[in-house]
Amino acid sequence: MQVKVVIGTIAFMLTMIVLGYAALREPERLEHFTGAREGRTIETGANIYFNNCATCHGMEAKAEECYDAAGNSITCQGLPLNNYFLVCGDAPARLEQTRFEGTKEQFVERTIAAGRSGTVMPPWSSTYGGPMRDDQVKNVAAFVLNFENEELCAQEPVSFPWPDSVDDFLSMDMSEFTAVSGDAENGAALYQSYGCNSCHGDVAEAGSNQIGPWLGDIATVGATRVEGQTALQYVYHSILYPNDFIAPDCAAGPCAGPPSAMAQDLAFRMSASPQDMVDILAYLVGN
Ligand code: HEC
Ligand code: HEC
Incomplete structure (x- = not known):
C-alpha cells in the first residue's frame, strides 16, 4: 500500500x-x-x-x-x-x-x-x-x-560629391568610388540601362525620341544651350539638375517645365558608380 x-x-x-x-x-x-x-x-x-x-x-x-x-x-x-x-x-x-x-x-x-x-x-x-x-x-x-x-x-554610404564643373569631375580620383573602367561603348549600354533611350530614343535615328529631345546632335547643339557652358558641361549638368534649364524642344508641349519631365534620380543612381557618368558623357559628347 x-x-x-x-x-x-x-x-x-x-x-x-x-x-x-x-x-x-x-x-x-x-x-x-x-x-x-x-x-x-x-x-x-x-x-x-x-x-x-x-x-x-x-x-x-x-x-x-x-x-x-x-x-x-x-x-x-x-x-x-x-x-x-x-x-x-x-x-x-x-x-x-x-x-x-x-x-x-x-x-x-x-x-x-x-x-x-x-x-x-x-x-x-x-x-x-x-x-x-x-x-x-x-x-x-x-x-x-x-x-x-x-x-x-x-x-x-557617402553619395558621390558631384562637383559643379565637368572638368573638375573628369579630373577627380575616382578609385575610391568605382571598380570598373569604361568607355563610349559601355556608355551606349548605360544609355539603355538607365532608360535614357526610352525617353530620348536612339541617338543613331533622328525622330526616334519620345518624351525628351533627340540627343544624336547634342555634342554640337549642347554647346549653344546655356551661355558659357560647353556641350560636355551642359550634358553633365542636365543629368544632375534636370530642372535648371529646359531644352528648347520642350518649350511647349508635353515636356514643358520646370519641373523637367526628365528622370530626377539619375545623380543618385549614378552615385553608386560615377564611372557611369564618365561613360555616358563619352558616348553622347566624347571626352
Ligand atoms: C527586365 C529587368 C528586370 C527584372 C527581370 C526585374 N526587375 Fe526589378 N527593376 C527593374 C528596373 C529597371 C527597376 C527600376 C525602375 C525605375 O527606374 O524606377 C526595378 C525596380 C525594382 C524594385 C524597386 C527598387 C527601387 O529602389 O525603387 C524592386 C524592389 C525590384 N525591382 C524587385 C524585383 C524583383 C524581386 C524581381 C524578380 C521577381 C525583379 N525586380 C525583376 C528591372 C527588372
Ligand atoms: C523620363 C524621361 C527621361 C529620361 C529617363 C531621361 N531624360 Fe533626359 N530629358 C527628358 C526631357 C523631357 C528633357 C527636356 C526637358 C529638360 O531640358 O529638362 C530632357 C533633357 C535632357 C538633356 C538636354 C537636352 C537638350 O536638347 O537640351 C540631356 C542632355 C539629357 N536629357 C540627357 C539624359 C540622359 C543622359 C539620360 C539617361 C542617363 C536621360 N536624359 C534620361 C526626359 C528624360
Whole structure:
C-alpha cells in the first residue's frame, strides 16, 4: 500500500516535471518554429530571386554581375536592391524620392507585384497580369527585405560629391568610388540601362525620341544651350539638375517645365558608380 503511494507520488512529480519543462520550453519552441518558417520563406524567395530577378538586379542584388540565360555577362538593367537606401531603417530614402507613402515592406512588395510602368521592371503578381501567386511575391519581397543587416546598415554610404564643373569631375580620383573602367561603348549600354533611350530614343535615328529631345546632335547643339557652358558641361549638368534649364524642344508641349519631365534620380543612381557618368558623357559628347 505504502509502496503504491510512493510510486504514485513519484510518478505524479515526474509528470509535473515533464509538463513543467515542456511549458517552460514552449515559447522557445514557438520562436524556433516561427524562425524556421521565416527561414523557409526567405529561402523560397531566394530561389524565386535567382530564377527571375538576378538577370536585371544582379547575383548579389547590387545591380552588378548580371548574366543572360546562356551565362553570358550582360549589363544589369535593374536598380540595386541590396542597397542601404532601399532596405535600411524604417523610412529609407527611396520611399521619399519616389513620393511613396507607406512602409518599406509595402514599397518593396507593391513594386514587385505591380512593376514600374514606363520601365523594364515588369509586374510579377497575377493580379497585375504577372506570372506569380501573391505568396510567391511575398516570399521574394521577404528575401529582398532580408538584405537589411548590420553590415549593410551600420553607416550611410557617402553619395558621390558631384562637383559643379565637368572638368573638375573628369579630373577627380575616382578609385575610391568605382571598380570598373569604361568607355563610349559601355556608355551606349548605360544609355539603355538607365532608360535614357526610352525617353530620348536612339541617338543613331533622328525622330526616334519620345518624351525628351533627340540627343544624336547634342555634342554640337549642347554647346549653344546655356551661355558659357560647353556641350560636355551642359550634358553633365542636365543629368544632375534636370530642372535648371529646359531644352528648347520642350518649350511647349508635353515636356514643358520646370519641373523637367526628365528622370530626377539619375545623380543618385549614378552615385553608386560615377564611372557611369564618365561613360555616358563619352558616348553622347566624347571626352
Ligand atoms: C527586365 C529587368 C528586370 C527584372 C527581370 C526585374 N526587375 Fe526589378 N527593376 C527593374 C528596373 C529597371 C527597376 C527600376 C525602375 C525605375 O527606374 O524606377 C526595378 C525596380 C525594382 C524594385 C524597386 C527598387 C527601387 O529602389 O525603387 C524592386 C524592389 C525590384 N525591382 C524587385 C524585383 C524583383 C524581386 C524581381 C524578380 C521577381 C525583379 N525586380 C525583376 C528591372 C527588372
Ligand atoms: C523620363 C524621361 C527621361 C529620361 C529617363 C531621361 N531624360 Fe533626359 N530629358 C527628358 C526631357 C523631357 C528633357 C527636356 C526637358 C529638360 O531640358 O529638362 C530632357 C533633357 C535632357 C538633356 C538636354 C537636352 C537638350 O536638347 O537640351 C540631356 C542632355 C539629357 N536629357 C540627357 C539624359 C540622359 C543622359 C539620360 C539617361 C542617363 C536621360 N536624359 C534620361 C526626359 C528624360
